[in-house]
Amino acid sequence: MADGRAQVRRRAGLRLWLAGGWLALLVLVAIFAPLLAPKDPLEQDLFAGRLPPFWLTGGALLGTDSLGRDVLSRIIYGSRIALTVAIVSGVITCLIGAGLGLLAGFWRGWVDVLVSRFIDIWMAFPPVLFSILLIAVIGPGLFSIIIAIVVIDWTRFARVVRAEAMAQGAMDYVASARVAGRGRMGTMLREILPNVLPIIVVLLTLEMGIAVIVEAILSFVNLSISTDDPTWGGMISEGRASIHQAWWVLVFPLVTLFLTVLSFSQLGEGLKDRFDPVLR
Amino acid sequence: MALLRTILLRLVTTAVTLLGVAVIVFVVIRVVPGNPIAMMLPPGATGEDIARLTALYGLDKSILQQFLIWGAGVLQGDFGTSITARQPVLAMVLARLPATLELSTFALLMAVLAGGAAALTGTRLRETKVEGGIDIAGGMALSVPDFLWGLVLILLFGVLVPVFHISGRVTPSLDLPFITNFYLFESLVRLRLDLTLDLVSHMFLPALSLAIPLAAIIAQLLKQSLKETMHLDYVTLARTQGYSEASVIWREALPNAVLPTLTLVGVQFTFLIGGTVIIERVFSYEGLGNMAIDAVINRDLPLIQGIVILFAVLFTGVNLVVDLMYATLNPRLRHG
Numbered sequence: 340m341a342d343g344r345a346q347v348r349r350r351a352g353l354r355l356w357l358a359g360g361w362l363a364l365l366v367l368v369a370i371f372a373p374l375l376a377p378k379d380p381l382e383q384d385l386f387a388g389r390l391p392p393f394w395l396t397g398g399a400l401l402g403t404d405s406l407g408r409d410v411l412s413r414i415i416y417g418s419r420i421a422l423t424v425a426i427v428s429g430v431i432t433c434l435i436g437a438g439l440g441l442l443a444g445f446w447r448g449w450v451d452v453l454v455s456r457f458i459d460i461w462m463a464f465p466p467v468l469f470s471i472l473l474i475a476v477i478g479p480g481l482f483s484i485i486i487a488i489v490v491i492d493w494t495r496f497a498r499v500v501r502a503e504a505m506a507q508g509a510m511d512y513v514a515s516a517r518v519a520g521r522g523r524m525g526t527m528l529r530e531i532l533p534n535v536l537p538i539i540v541v542l543l544t545l546e547m548g549i550a551v552i553v554e555a556i557l558s559f560v561n562l563s564i565s566t567d568d569p570t571w572g573g574m575i576s577e578g579r580a581s582i583h584q585a586w587w588v589l590v591f592p593l594v595t596l597f598l599t600v601l602s603f604s605q606l607g608e609g610l611k612d613r614f615d616p617v618l619r
Numbered sequence: 620m621a622l623l624r625t626i627l628l629r630l631v632t633t634a635v636t637l638l639g640v641a642v643i644v645f646v647v648i649r650v651v652p653g654n655p656i657a658m659m660l661p662p663g664a665t666g667e668d669i670a671r672l673t674a675l676y677g678l679d680k681s682i683l684q685q686f687l688i689w690g691a692g693v694l695q696g697d698f699g700t701s702i703t704a705r706q707p708v709l710a711m712v713l714a715r716l717p718a719t720l721e722l723s724t725f726a727l728l729m730a731v732l733a734g735g736a737a738a739l740t741g742t743r744l745r746e747t748k749v750e751g752g753i754d755i756a757g758g759m760a761l762s763v764p765d766f767l768w769g770l771v772l773i774l775l776f777g778v779l780v781p782v783f784h785i786s787g788r789v790t791p792s793l794d795l796p797f798i799t800n801f802y803l804f805e806s807l808v809r810l811r812l813d814l815t816l817d818l819v820s821h822m823f824l825p826a827l828s829l830a831i832p833l834a835a836i837i838a839q840l841l842k843q844s845l846k847e848t849m850h851l852d853y854v855t856l857a858r859t860q861g862y863s864e865a866s867v868i869w870r871e872a873l874p875n876a877v878l879p880t881l882t883l884v885g886v887q888f889t890f891l892i893g894g895t896v897i898i899e900r901v902f903s904y905e906g907l908g909n910m911a912i913d914a915v916i917n918r919d920l921p922l923i924q925g926i927v928i929l930f931a932v933l934f935t936g937v938n939l940v941v942d943l944m945y946a947t948l949n950p951r952l953r954h955g
Contacts, residue, residue: 456639459632459636459639460636460639460640460643462889462934463636463637463640463931463934463935464640464927464930464931464934465892465893465896465908465927465934466893467893467894467896467897467908468893468896468908468911468912468915468926468927468930469927471896471911471912471915472644472647472648472915472923472927475648475915475916475918476647476648552764552766552767555766556766556897559766559897559900559901560897560900560912560916561916562915562916575770579773579901582774582777582778582785583778586774589770589773589774590774593770593771593774596767597763597767597771600762600763600764601759601762601763604761604762605758605762608758608762
């Protein structure tokens with residue numbers, strides 16, 4: 340058994356390093372995008388449209404799209420939008436969802452009834468349709484995407500944190516904290532919160548991956564930011580349409596998106612194993 | 620008695636949830652800043668034209684009034700008229716529903732078969748490299764959502780090795796003798812296997828992209844319950860009676876381990892149905908989800924409402940069926 344555990348831990352460690360490495364690289368690329376991008380991501384050159392990638396004859400870098408815009412530069416600048424959405428919407432969703440879940444799970448009573456009712460209603464919406472609907476209502480743009488993700492995904496945190504807070508609330512240490520004279524609010528923040536924090540961190544990591552996907556889906560259906568701006572989803576959408584003429588317009592942003600989403604979820608799963616007391 | 624009460628209680632909560640969905644959708648789409656009526660009319664339209672059309676669609680009344688009128692219609696099966704297509708919403712939605720139902724059922728079947736096979740193989744060959752391989756593949760499958768699998772599959776089996784169709788539901792030039800919109804089902808009933816083949820080769824990739832994450836979840840959970848069951852006394856007893864390992868797993872462990880997986884499949888099936896929205900878009904599949912996205916882009920309020928409500932009915936309906944199935948199958952709940 341001890342060997343198995345060590346093996347799991349080693350594999351989890353490698354996974355964490357690979358995933359973290361890719362994401363760290365992405366953060367650097369996003370920060371230094373103007374220095375790294377070989378071309379202006381918006382610059383069109385109709386005479387250099389649909390050039391293949393560099394290893395094919397007449398190729399340039401990772402190729403160009405139908406308007407002659409450089410695919411590599413657009414991927415590099417696209418990382419800025421993807422990471423902004425991931426971090427900002429992830430953190431806001433986490434604060435709201437985990438906060439409501441904590442209140443519902445620990446205070447119970449009418450707060451719990453209300454939050455649980457809303458979670459039920461939210462679960463009856465197809466999330467993709469819901470997000471598209473919200474964007475259509477608030478209008479496209481970076482800000483709208485973030486709002487849409489927060490409005491739709493807070494239940495992910497609320498559900499898990501509520502159940503966890505409920506389980507923690509029933510434990511002896513909470514009762515002793517209350518007996519020792521700690522108030523309800525104090526117990527919630529000082530005793531319950533630290534114990535549900537690991538799971539919140541895991542959920543936050545997973546949520547960032549989801550946010551990246553949602554942004555890509557919204558750009559894919561042309562409801563994200565203006566179609567000029569470089570987004571991975573927008574590039575994928577164009578690549579899908581011209582797949583038989585220029586596969587590289589689809590492949591490179593898709594691979595980038597794939598690795599990013601995979602990294603967030605592997606990081607989340609790896610952290611989950613790390614925090615798991617049985618494995619530790 | 621207890622069972623009856625559970626059923627009644629679930630029906631009431633389901634009704635409340637659906638009402639909640641209806642209210643939220645109704646309110647949300649009515650704060651749309653753009654005027655959908657103005658978008659319908661040609662550029663030369665006067666203010667009077669706009670007012671007349673607005674009144675025609677009832678958009679000049681208060682939100683509460685509009686909701687009551689709409690709700691009364693819905694209870695009589697009238698979901699209003701689509702603004703862009705100028706046809707009854709219910710007829711439009713019902714015409715597309717079979718395409719989406721066939722796609723999601725096909726995907727569910729694939730997921731159950733693939734996930735079940737992986738779980739059984741993993742249990743038979745537990746603690747070997749094969750089980751490790753299944754676990755790693757499952758982890759990958761789960762880490763990436765259906766949207767990305769769809770695009771990856773398009774590249775692999777639509778472009779690199781073009782064996783499947785990547786757009787549409789059926790080859791447009793084919794002459795379809797169908798009277799319902801359940802094409803796949805009807806082609807099987809009519810024994811038009813040439814059409815079945817064409818439909819399946821269109822449906823295969825979108826269904827597979829929906830099935831991959833679900834198959835991984837099924838494999839994970841079923842394998843776990845199977846392995847737990849394998850340690851129970853009655854399984855050991857069956858083994859000492861000389862049954863082979865494979866038949867012990869299949870005949871003794873599986874029936875006992877399948878219940879938790881069944882419940883999970885039900886819940887996950889609703890996620891799969893939700894996934895059809897974007898997958899249909901990726902594969903230009905003529906279903907409900909594709910129509911929904913168009914409706915949102917065109918701001919066709921009555922149509923959006925109808926589709927979202929229908930999806931909500933599907934979601935809550937599946938959950939209801941799963942709960943009831945669980946209540947009847949689980950002896951502890953039945954006698955509780």
